[in-house]
Amino acid sequence: MLPMSIPSPSQGVWHLGAFPLRAYAFAILAGIVLAAWVATKRFTKRTAGGTFDDVLEITFWAVPFGIIGGRIYHVITTPEPYFGVGGDPIRALYIWEGGLGIWGAVALGGLGAWIGCRRQNIRLPVFADALAPGLLVAQAVGRLGNWFNQELYGAPTTLPWGLQIDPAHLVIDPATGARFAEGTLFHPTFLYELLWNLVMAAVLVWLDRRFRLGHGRVFWAYVVLYTLGRGWIEALRIDTAEHLHLFGVEVRLNVITSLVMFIGGVVAFVVVGRLHPGREEDARRVVPVVAAEAGGNDPVTAEAGEGDGDVSGTERVTDTKHS
Structure with missing residues (x-):
């Protein structure tokens, strides 16, 4: 039987001496580790040329860029508290209090990943496709941090899985301008998104195996599936956020963002599929091969073209013995 309500954790911070241990930070770190693990498993199996060291180096660049981008996006879209x-x-710097916008994290994290890929001789779309299900897993685990912080919950509900919120974390009722009454239950939007993301991660893996997606199409499918859920979940939330007036209706900015990203993801998925059907055979931008010449095995490098990564369709071949 379902419980009559979901309790919120009694605390989200523990102290080891003077050092605070925050559940939100642990949730984010656990999500990063799981995303890197998923990316490693998929990256080394889906295509040739990918190694654990590649994932480690790319992650080293992507994670700090992603955290900074996520915080910037959150502050821009939710400026009132700051x-x-x-x-x-100054609280804009307090990342441990919660507040990382996914699209800022994806944008700057993608820039960091691009830098890492260039340094490791890896094609960015190949890495993005390997990482995409892991992103959903990381986002699912990260939502546990919102649960511990008692933040980003939805509107009041009488459903049996309503979320309990401590009086100190109750927000203003938009309808009355006063704080919600103690004992009010709310939609557990953290749980909705957690479950949605895990299910969609499994769907992504199935789609990738079934249709051998490549050239960034798994990533664009991630954008489509995530925003499909984020849109309706965001509409349930009542936390402080920027709103836009469209056709006389006040709509949360993140709902608009989800709609735009959904449309963009669908278009990109279709266009990339038409231009580059199939999957790359090698993750590397420049593929080393061995020259079949008498007298030795001199290394040759081949820059992969826009096809499936087969060196037979290269743009440039350089024989290091005669160059």
Whole structure:
């Protein structure tokens, strides 16, 4: 039987002496580790040329870029706690309090991944396809941090899985302008997104195996599936956020963002599929081969073209013996 409500954790911070241990930080770190593990498993199996060291180096660049980008996006889309009336700008630096916007994390994290891929001689779309299910797993685990922080919950509900919120974490009722009454239950949007992301991660893996997606199509499928769920989950939330007025209706900015990203993901998935059907055979941008010449095995490098990564369709071949 379902419980009559879901309790919130009694605390989200523990102290080891003067050092605080925050559940939110552990959730984010656990998500990063799981995403890297999923990416490693998939990256080394889906195509030739990928190694654990490649994933480690690319992750080293992508993670800090992603955290910075996620925080910047959150502050831009939710400026009131920092720059509004009674806000504290310095709190924009307090990442441990929660607040990482996924699209900022993807944008700057993608830049970091691109740098790592260039350094490791890896094609970015291949890595993005390997990582995509892991991103959903990481986002699912990260939502546990919101649960511990008692934040980003949804509107009041009478459903049996309503979420309990401590009085200190109750937000303002948009309808009345007063804080919600103690004992009010809310939609557990952290749980909705956690479950959605895990199911969609499994769907991505199945789609990839069934249709041998490549050239970034798994990543674009991730964008489509994630925003499909994020849109309706975001619409349930009542936390402080930027709103836009469309056709006389006030809509949360993140809902609009999800809609735009959904459409963009669908278009990119279709266009890339038409231009580059199939999957790359090698993860590397420049593929080393062995020259079949008498007198030795001199190394030759071949830059993979826009096809499936087969060196027979290269753009440039350089024989290091005669160059």
